Amino acid sequence: AQKVTQAQTEISVVEKEDVTLDCVYETRDTTYYLFWYKQPPSGELVFLIRRNSFDEQNEISGRYSWNFQKSTSSFNFTITASQVVDSAVYFCALESYNTDKLIFGTGTRLQVFP
């Protein structure tokens, strides 16, 4: 069975704090993709990152960074120096190779206060 767990339902921080959003996944497949999406109040899902299971390199993009660890089946997302505009619901998702189907976690609502 495939599953994505985002244990943090809601996180509140003050601007400029760093925050890490956790994602733990389950799959028996050896080839899969992991994604993070941002969903602002307007509703659209905004793509942030895609990783395949063979690439465990951490990635940094501006204030965003991702830590992929196959040993713990985790794909965590860190926002450095958070800003009010980062307030949104963030979803982690898993797709097994060639299934054309994303399995989403339940999301983490991030609120950044000024």
Place this chain on the structure above:
Amino acid sequence: DTGVSQNPRHKITKRGQNVTFRCDPISEHNRLYWYRQTLGQGPEFLTYFQNEAQLEKSRLLSDRFSAERPKGSFSTLEIQRTEQGDSAMYLCASSEGGGNYGYTFGSGTRLTVV
């Protein structure tokens, strides 16, 4: 290209009525997906098309739901005899080829059944 477009953005309907939503994918994307998102949950896969062929349907897609993509371009999702449990955000996504290429989501259609 303006991305994935969904219409209408919002729909309020009385229980028992039929509703139809439209999705216009990115023009060069041959795959189109429908997801449903209920309050506080992550999106759940409903169905997907490769060109005009509907390749997979979730068990979530009851007999009252039907999706089409007649010419391999836009798609429609129809719900017949709506029920209050159908109230949700219906999201459409398109892709050049699944997980390896990533997915672009539309802004969704929010359905409220009263």
